[in-house]
Amino acid sequence: MxxxxxxxxxxxxxxxxxxxxxxxxxxxxxxxxxxxxxxxxxxxxxxxxxxxxxxxxxxxxxxxxxxxxxxxxxxxxxxxxxxxxxxxxxxxxxxxxxxxxxxxxxxxxxxxxxxxxxxxxxxxxxxxxxxxxxxxxxxxxxxxxxxxxxxxxxxxxxxxxRPKSMRATFSGQLAPGVTAKDMMLALIAAHGAGGGAGHVVEFAGEAVTALDLEARMTLCNMATEFSAFAGLIAPDEVTFAWLKGRRYAPQGASWDAALAQWRALRSDADAVFDAEIAIDASTIAPMVSWGTSPQASVPVTDAIPADASSAMLDYMALQAGAPLIGTPVDAAFIGSCTNARLSDLRRAAALLKGRKVAAGIRAICVPGSSAVRRAAEAEGLDRVFLDAGFEWRESGCSMCFFAGGESFGDGSRVISSTNRNFESRQGLRVKTHIASPETVAASALAGAIADARDWAHG
Structure with missing residues (x-):
């Protein structure tokens, strides 16, 4: 147990x-x-x-x-x-x-x-x-x-x-075009930004084990937006394949010994958690935030809730009951520790290839590391972003938050692959909508919040 x-x-x-x-x-x-x-x-x-x-x-x-x-x-x-x-x-x-x-x-x-x-x-x-x-x-x-x-x-x-324990089980399979970012925004929207407070949250279920390791990192990244003490996913063959040969990972006989220990790192079938949450992953749609907390998020095709916080709506200059799709944006940002790994850039580039960012949109891509930047350039992804009209940057936290000294401009509206949409998070009075890299890319092309599934190359 x-x-x-x-x-x-x-x-x-x-x-x-x-x-x-x-x-x-x-x-x-x-x-x-x-x-x-x-x-x-x-x-x-x-x-x-x-x-x-x-x-x-x-x-x-x-x-x-x-x-x-x-x-x-x-x-x-x-x-x-x-x-x-x-x-x-x-x-x-x-x-x-x-x-x-x-x-x-x-x-x-x-x-x-x-x-x-x-x-x-x-x-x-x-x-x-x-x-x-x-x-x-x-x-x-x-x-x-x-x-x-x-x-x-x-x-x-x-x-x-000692924190308490919680298990969030995502059963079933994600629909095409739905990502780990959407999974986490759906969880937080359903159970509140404080839903994980005081708990270590283990993410489990078929939809979680089907994720590659970079997507699993996106899931755990936003455990703090759920107010959790930490997020966890049991290591498996996907984890071991990722780690093998990396600089600080064990090598040779030490690797074999480590694997034997790591394979025991999982919850027993009859383990008892202090709290349990179950979500059918097949019901999750691409998500976008409308307010100033990650819990203020809805499927991109939905309207802003009728009972939405008036304070959030005032700050975001939005109206209850209005659709999110078609809301004009001033800028698009792909970056941060949430969604700036190579797989994130590949998915965004797949939508951008052969297309141009809408007129007047400032679009920026900041790879999550220098290694990600080099790998992306080796694949030609930098050219895809540049040709589409994105700025291609060095790696770092950048405009995930305003402390770096750079902003999108006072009061601008941004679609962003980051993790937080708090007031002035990306600059004074900046209105931030958080979403997956695909949704950010599609919205940059449209010049407004868009459903990436409508922009997928056929």
Whole structure:
């Protein structure tokens, strides 16, 4: 009756503590330039060192520009200091740094799986709420604050109150044109942005196991938008095939030994969860958000709900009962740790090939990592995006959020493959509609929110 979460938790308990808490062993720590220097410098000023530098990785992704030819200089006021200070602190601490211009630079939640830094059965933390992305590989991964990062780097542990467990089972098969992004938006729309609060959510069912690993990462990425502590998917042959041969993955005899352990990382057939959710995947349609929370999402062919929040409608300049399709947009963005992997770019490019973005639309594609960018260019995907009228960028978080210093323009309306549509998330008064890369591509072509299924090449 043991769940996957039980197995991961029990394997990492160093010591039980009062009140349902425990001291948990931390296997990997990821840092970024927005808070990395603060954590490393505070540790040094306290006279402490990183206990095991080989387990700590710093990546330039949040503030660094994604404009071609970028340097340490950035559009964010004062942003260059974040970059240079993180570089100096990482070098002083002796940790691995994926710097500006490094061939492995990218968004941390894309880079870590690419390199096999995250592995099944590990605990992994980072000062970023979307660290839960990496639970797609059967790891317990969650976001923390800078002070917790200091503690973990100094001691290899964290104090943690044990979350509850939840299983979200997606039965059946997805219809053509429906993606993992749509699965998660449908879940959050049905059960609320707070539906997973206090729980580690294991995603299971036929529709989940049918996903490739990159799509599974999209699913787990948005566990935090469900208010979950973390998202998990049991590792399987898809996971193992993805990891084999990656730089930080075990090799040779160590690989065989690891596989034997990883295959035991699953929930028992009779495992009991604190909460269960069941969704028929065949009923899910391509989703688009209409409001300022991921839960304010509907199928792209539906109208905005009659009982929609007036505050959200006022901000988004929309009306209850109005259709979403045909709503004009000013810009389209494909990027972020949610949907900027190679498979995402391939699907978007398939719609864009031989077509042009509508007049007046600013369209930007930001690959999730430098490796994704190189692979896309090797396949000619960059030419497809450029020929269609998209900007083709260097990798990074970019306009997923406004902290990078770049915006789509005050009050503009954007269709975006990102994970959050909060007020001013992508710039002052910017109205963000989140959707799959396919929906973003189709909407860029139409100049308005569109159903990607209508744009599929026959």
């Amino acid at each position: 043991t769940t996957l979460f039980d197995r991961l938790w029990d394997a990492h308990v160093v010591a039980p503590l009062d009140g349902g808490a425990a001291l948990i062993a931390i296997d990997r720590v990821l840092l970024h330039e927005r808070t990395g220097a603060a954590a490393l410098n505070a540790l040094s000023e306290a006279g402490r060192k990183v206990q095991d530098p080989a387990r700590v990785f710093a990546i330039m992704d949040h503030i660094v520009d994604t404009l071609p030819g970028r340097t340490d200089r950035t559009l964010m006021p004062g942003g260059q200091a974040f970059i240079t200070e993180t570089r100096a602190a990482a070098q002083a601490a002796g940790i691995t740094l994926f710097d500006v211009g490094h061939p492995d630079q990218g968004i941390m939640h894309v880079v870590s799986p690419e390199l096999g830094i995250v592995l099944p059965g590990l605990t992994l933390i980072a000062p970023d709420s979307h660290t839960c992305t990496q639970g797609a590989l059967g790891a317990l991964a969650w976001g923390i604050g800078s002070s917790e990062a200091e503690h973990a780097m100094a001691t290899g542990t964290l104090r943690l109150t």
